[in-house]
Amino acid sequence: MRTESSWSRLQPWLSTIIRLGLAAVFLVAGGLKVTDLDGSARAVNAYELMPWEVAKIVGAVQPVLEIGIGLLLLLGLATRLAAWLAAISMVVFIAGISSAWARGLSIDCGCFSKGGALPVGTSPNYTWDIVRDVAFLALAVFLILFPSSRFSIDGGSKNTSTMEESERE
Template identity: 25%
Template sequence: MRSIILNKYLVLISRFIVGIVFIIASIDKIAVPELFAINIEGYDLLPISLINITAIIVPWIELLCGIFLISSFYLRSSSFIVSIFLVSFILMITSAILRGLHIDCGCFGIDSSEVSWYRVIEDIILLLMSIHIYYYSTKIEDLHPLKSGT
């Protein structure tokens, strides 16, 4: 079991999956921040004064973290930030479901679907991958896909 967890290819696959998901999720939000602001407002969790700035900043952080995960830069920092985002997303979506809100999750901008337990499970899986990256990427040599092995 330990050899599977420490497998450099598993960490690499996790990095690419989480990185690509976060890059894709950020694109529409960056292009149409107004729609993302409406999605954030639907959760009824943030004060009105923070909604627009959140809608502008969060997608750029998602994009940068996704790029960093794929390119192997700042792996621990970016996986830590991604983990914090995912915990927040899980709590927000769960809160919306438990309060009976029928809103778009805002997960993928224009292509968002309604909040659901499926989204919570999806985010939990991404969170586990991100935690795996955080703990095991520094313990495995030659994680950078562009490095030549010896």
């Protein structure tokens, strides 16, 4: 009989903290936007990547998707899928911010605010926005690799390799 390693004891708790932290990020971001879908559409439109009609649709769908991802993570339901959706969202957000920066746009990313064009003389802090989103992306990747966590509907606190090792003994 093997003794449980430090990693096998720590990992489910670490995944729980990351899962709940990412859930909070997505729930707050989506919650701030869902009450003002016109503002969300203006924030999307500020990136100048799509026509206004498409920006309105994206601006309406985005907060609902963020809340959906946040709820899945909060409940620990389909955690790996939710982590993949979070990771894909972060890649899209990083690409959008990078594009705005490269094209010299002066906008608020709209991640946790109404977004849109910044007042004249105000500089965007794209570096911070990208670093923050890369950190969130790293957390999502961690959950993709280690989705098993405590207090989740998915159940179980052991990862598959640990369970397989236990079954062989």
